[in-house]
Amino acid sequence: xxxxxxxxxxxxxxxxxxxxxxxxxxxxxxxxxxxxxxxxxxxxxxxxxxxxxxxxxxxxxxxxxxxxxxxxxxxxxxxxxxxxxxxxxxxxxxxxxxxxxxxxxxxxxxxxxxxxxxxxxxxxxxxxxxxxxxxxxxxxxxxxxxxxxxxxxxxxxxxxxxxxxxxxxxxxxxxxxxxxxxxxxxxxxxxxxxxxxxxxxxxxxxxxxxxxxxxxxxxxxxxxxxxxxxxxxxxxxxxxxxxxxxxxxxxxxxxxxxxxxxxxxxxxxxxxxxxxxxxxxxxxxxxxxxxxxxxxxxxxxxxxxxxxxxxxxxxxxxxxxxxxxxxxxxxxxxxxxxxxxxxxxxxxxxxxxxxxxxxxxxxxxxxxxxxxxxxxxxxxxxxxxxxxxxxxxxxxxxxxxxxxxxxxxxxxxxxxxxxxxxxxxxxxxxxxxxxxxxxxxxxxxxxxxxxxxx
Amino acid sequence: xxxxxxxxxxxxxxxxxxxxxxxxxxxxxxxxxxxxxxxxxxxxxxxxxxxxxxxxxxxxxxxxxxxxxxxxxxxxxxxxxxxxxxxxxxxxxxxxxxxxxxxxxxxxxxxxxxxxxxxxxxxxxxxxxxxxxxxxxxxxxxxxxxxxxxxxxxxxxxxxxxxxxxxxxxxxxxxxxxxxxxxxxxxxxxxxxxxxxxxxxxxxxxxxxxxxxxxxxxxxxxxxxxxxxxxxxxxxxxxxxxxxxxxxxxxxxxxxxxxxxxxxxxxxxxxxxxxxxxxxxxxxxxxxxxxxxxxxxxxxxxxxxxxxxxxxxxxxxxxxxxxxxxxxxxxxxxxxxxxxxxxxxxxxxxxxxxxxxxxxxxxxxxxxxxxxxxxxxxxxxxxxxxxxxxxxxxxxxxxxxxxxxxxxxxxxxxxxxxxxxxxxxxxxxxxxxxxxxxxxxxxxxxxxxxxxxx
Numbered sequence: 066x067x068x069x070x071x072x073x074x075x076x077x078x079x080x081x082x083x084x085x086x087x088x089x090x091x092x093x094x095x096x097x098x099x100x101x102x103x104x105x106x107x108x109x110x111x112x113x114x115x116x117x118x119x120x121x122x123x124x125x126x127x128x129x130x131x132x133x134x135x136x137x138x139x140x141x142x143x144x145x146x147x148x149x150x151x152x153x154x155x156x157x158x159x160x161x162x163x164x165x166x167x168x169x170x171x172x173x174x175x176x177x178x179x180x181x182x183x184x185x186x187x188x189x190x191x192x193x194x195x196x197x198x199x200x201x202x203x204x205x206x207x208x209x210x211x212x213x214x215x216x217x218x219x220x221x222x223x224x225x226x227x228x229x230x231x232x233x234x235x236x237x238x239x240x241x242x243x244x245x246x247x248x249x250x251x252x253x254x255x256x257x258x259x260x261x262x263x264x265x266x267x268x269x270x271x272x273x274x275x276x277x278x279x280x281x282x283x284x285x286x287x288x289x290x291x292x293x294x295x296x297x298x299x300x301x302x303x304x305x306x307x308x309x310x311x312x313x314x315x316x317x318x319x320x321x322x323x324x325x326x327x328x329x330x331x332x333x334x335x336x337x338x339x340x341x342x343x344x345x346x347x348x349x350x351x352x353x354x355x356x357x358x359x360x361x362x363x364x365x366x367x368x369x370x371x372x373x374x375x376x377x378x379x380x381x382x383x384x385x386x387x388x389x390x391x392x393x394x395x396x397x398x399x400x401x402x403x404x405x406x407x408x409x410x411x412x413x414x415x416x417x418x419x420x421x422x423x424x425x426x427x428x429x430x431x432x433x434x435x436x437x438x439x440x441x442x443x444x445x446x447x448x449x450x451x452x453x454x455x456x457x458x459x460x461x462x463x464x465x466x467x468x469x470x471x472x473x474x475x476x477x478x479x480x481x482x483x484x485x486x487x488x489x490x491x492x493x494x495x496x497x498x499x500x501x502x503x504x505x506x507x508x509x510x511x512x513x514x515x516x517x518x519x
Numbered sequence: 520x521x522x523x524x525x526x527x528x529x530x531x532x533x534x535x536x537x538x539x540x541x542x543x544x545x546x547x548x549x550x551x552x553x554x555x556x557x558x559x560x561x562x563x564x565x566x567x568x569x570x571x572x573x574x575x576x577x578x579x580x581x582x583x584x585x586x587x588x589x590x591x592x593x594x595x596x597x598x599x600x601x602x603x604x605x606x607x608x609x610x611x612x613x614x615x616x617x618x619x620x621x622x623x624x625x626x627x628x629x630x631x632x633x634x635x636x637x638x639x640x641x642x643x644x645x646x647x648x649x650x651x652x653x654x655x656x657x658x659x660x661x662x663x664x665x666x667x668x669x670x671x672x673x674x675x676x677x678x679x680x681x682x683x684x685x686x687x688x689x690x691x692x693x694x695x696x697x698x699x700x701x702x703x704x705x706x707x708x709x710x711x712x713x714x715x716x717x718x719x720x721x722x723x724x725x726x727x728x729x730x731x732x733x734x735x736x737x738x739x740x741x742x743x744x745x746x747x748x749x750x751x752x753x754x755x756x757x758x759x760x761x762x763x764x765x766x767x768x769x770x771x772x773x774x775x776x777x778x779x780x781x782x783x784x785x786x787x788x789x790x791x792x793x794x795x796x797x798x799x800x801x802x803x804x805x806x807x808x809x810x811x812x813x814x815x816x817x818x819x820x821x822x823x824x825x826x827x828x829x830x831x832x833x834x835x836x837x838x839x840x841x842x843x844x845x846x847x848x849x850x851x852x853x854x855x856x857x858x859x860x861x862x863x864x865x866x867x868x869x870x871x872x873x874x875x876x877x878x879x880x881x882x883x884x885x886x887x888x889x890x891x892x893x894x895x896x897x898x899x900x901x902x903x904x905x906x907x908x909x910x911x912x913x914x915x916x917x918x919x920x921x922x923x924x925x926x927x928x929x930x931x932x933x934x935x936x937x938x939x940x941x942x943x944x945x946x947x948x949x950x951x952x953x954x955x956x957x958x959x960x961x962x963x964x965x966x967x968x969x970x971x972x973x
Binding site for chain 1 (some may be wrong): 523524526528529594595596602605624626628665668669686687692693694695696697876892894895896897898899900934937938940941943944947
């Protein structure tokens with residue numbers, strides 16, 4: 066059987082990021098100040114982010130140039146490879162053509178360094194010495210530690226406590242790159258101490274870890290904060306994935322009917338599909354379908370409330386208009402598959418609200434089953450998060466088989482699972498079960514939302 | 520700083536393996552039958568290996584064609600990337616040019632699938648249903664499980680017991696690809712039961728795990744055995760690495776003064792350097808230096824006996840003329856860095872004996888220190904085994920700085936360390952110490968060698 070692997074010459078790597086904001090049919094609802102509840106100005110974000118990133122967050126330029134130094138660093142692992150999944154197609158006996166763009170060959174093994182090195186770069190240029198951040202499964206913390214090593218920045222990572230102990234390899238990766246990783250809640254911040262006083266066994270959450278990282282960043286002049294997903298500038302940096310994929314599909318002479326990506330905060334999926342979405346918005350490819358895949362245990366897009374909410378547990382971040390399960394969301398412990406953020410990128414929220422993208426929630430047993438099918442046919446063991454996209458890619462290919470239509474599917478393969486084998490072990494040994502986050506809990510979170518859930 | 524990454528178009532991937540045997544200035548001493556102690560015939564190996572691999576083991580053809588189906592499968596991850604280590608050079612302030620060929624982007628994360636898929640392919644063609652093997656750190660067992668998944672073969676892996684419990688992620692990777700992995704010594708073989716009766720806490724060794732895998736393979740008609748290093752055909756399959764590197768260096772217009780690789784059984788290092796060694800043998804590059812790097816705790820090439828020895832603990836395999844620490848060698852438990860085989864590939868042994876390649880033993884603290892320097896500059900976290908090659912690459916670059924000579928160094932980066940973070944943790948938390956395998960123990964092993972150590 067012919068293998069098809071497509072490599073882009075690095076001379077043709079995108080030299081600018083694609084910013085979807087000017088192409089949206091309606092503007093994004095603005096972020097609000099957590100105190101005044103009024104639209105934010107750039108100066109409100111200055112304690113957290115370098116001015117260049119704040120500008121990118123709010124920019125209306127369609128293309129933003131990637132600094133040459135950054136382009137050079139990207140070449141350590143980019144452009145990434147696009148594959149045609151011939152073996153998987155054959156195993157599924159489907160007429161569909163399945164392509165996947167694989168981000169797992171970066172040094173930290175995921176798409177996260179695409180924005181981590183960009184954020185480290187702009188912070189370094191502005192004289193910042195330290196960056197704090199949070200991490201859930203650990204992919205983001207390791208990517209930022211990697212970026213910190215390249216730029217000589219000190220990185221401090223608050224890792225959700227339950228993951229800190231479940232995934233010890235991630236902490237060691239961060240340390241290997243010179244980063245510091247501590248479990249959250251910690252005794253190092255006011256919010257951490259408060260939570261531990263209330264519940265010494267608190268397992269932590271992404272929202273809480275963000276609060277701790279933000280609290281530390283605003284308290285020190287030499288320190289900024291960095292977020293690995295959700296925000297506009299993060300999705301912007303990830304568009305390098307989709308721009309590469311687009312050039313490569315053009316070279317092949319093919320174009321996707323459906324693009325599938327997994328979403329926690331949403332950056333890898335949006336990074337892949339936004340450059341294609343442009344063709345849907347301008348009428349070139351009006352029928353393009355885009356599917357965001359999330360876990361049934363954290364069903365932000367499919368069941369969340371559409372409202373302004375905080376990005377963190379303690380309510381220190383700006384209010385973002387997004388689909389949310391409430392900023393006090395704690396993921397169920399039975400869930401092993403990542404993607405556990407209570408909110409969703411405002412851009413994806415907005416696109417979903419406008420009916421431009423779809424969303425589907427999947428159960429974890431099905432995602433690991435899909436991961437095994439993928440590994441045994443295509444070879445790559447994906448991260449459990451990535452398996453969500455693989456699940457729906459397989460489902461779409463099976464639909465294709467039913468209808469007989471030879472659809473072209475493009476799947477975002479955000480990272481490898483070599484550091485997540487404990488989750489596969491839990492699956493293989495039958496310790497996992499499916500869990501659907503109860504709608505009542507989501508409704509109940511309404512009363513804790515700022516602006517009364519508007 | 521300019522990054523330099525070199526990618527070979529897959530159309531230019533080597534279509535044959537390079538066999539060094541016909542180019543050797545003296546022939547290899549022949550393998551001997553473990554019973555008769557007479558030179559082996561092909562039929563003696565038939566219970567273990569398919570005939571095509573036996574032919575390759577003994578072939579005197581300089582180039583052996585890679586079947587088209589295999590070439591296609593290689594394209595799932597090959598050709599692999601060649602990097603110029605600009606950042607590392609700058610950090611070391613060396614005039615040396617450092618290149619590295621990185622095998623860590625294969626699905627199992629190392630060079631091992633280069634031979635695993637080839638061996639699975641030939642076994643499948645001969646109607647074999649099952650393959651047994653052994654694994655130490657787990658890279659080989661996972662690579663063969665990956666290959667088994669691609670060809671629908673059942674894979675059974677005997678994993679050295681101490682590693683089985685220290686590195687649980689590797690077992691889960693094998694299971695994810697459908698393989699079975701059990702700790703060795705096990706109750707499933709005579710030799711395993713015997714060892715456990717003598718010492719229920721026996722930590723196992725590669726030699727012992729080989730005995731178990733061989734015992735099971737010879738006892739079943741549908742089952743063959745597979746070895747991940749040492750043998751001629753394994754080194755042959757790995758020459759795809761060096762052939763790619765050679766074409767790429769030619770494209771760049773550079774040629775190495777020194778090639779550095781880490782050696783356990785020796786396959787990744789030899790795979791990289793044999794195609795270059797050809798130029799040394801034919802006088803094109805007579806001054807090329809080749810350095811094999813091994814751990815001081817398993818100093819086969821630098822302190823081993825040059826003698827016929829068994830490949831396994833129980834004395835079931837053919838006798839190979841090699842540098843050996845004795846087939847009863849048990850690696851010290853303090854050692855975390857892999858490369859723990861008692862013997863050495865006969866080809867490398869022979870080249871070393873002829874003065875065509877060098878060998879150096881390094882201590883583990885220095886290898887992890889080098890690994891950290893590499894990770895913090897080049898981004899990639901290498902496998903602990905690979906860090907041995909990185910250590911000596913850095914040492915050679917520092918020598919270059921002292922002498923002011925701008926040497927060109929080519930380093931074999933055999934795999935990533937994402938599944939080996941426990942070893943990094945042991946290093947970072949100060950649990951490791953250096954250990955030099957005592958010369959007296961090596962001398963004492965002489966009396967257990969077959970043929971009285973001839």
